[in-house]
Amino acid sequence: MPAPKYKPGDTLVMRSGLTHSSMADRTCTVVGVLPSDYGRFQYRVRFEHENFERRVVEADVDIDETPTTSRGGQPREKTAAPMGKSWLKPLTTKPGK
Structure with missing residues (x-):
């Protein structure tokens, strides 16, 4: 099982839809790692x-x-798929009427 990317003490920026739009309001600090859901x-x-x-x-x-x-200065691993982009493709055919 892969390990979590972030550790206590790391600074994270949350997506803009979850909190206020200001960058300062979206920045938080990891206090702990919880069990995976x-x-x-x-x-x-x-x-x-x-x-x-x-x-x-x-x-x-x-x-x-x-x-x-x-926090330790080690580079984070990059994910294989870019986050923020949808994996769904738009419908290319029109549904029948």
Whole structure:
């Protein structure tokens, strides 16, 4: 089973639809790694302007905006498929009437 990409202390940027649109409001710090939920890694994070922690899944992280190095300075592994792009293809034929 693959290991989680982020560790406690890493800084993450969440996707814009999940929080406010400002970059400062979307930045959070990983507090802990939670057990995976059906193969999706979960993290306990804290936003600087909040006094509570949230649970987020790895798919909620904006990998294009998140720093490319972890807290230890090691480069993160790149995912095979680009995040943020749909794997669905548009319908190429028109359905019958």
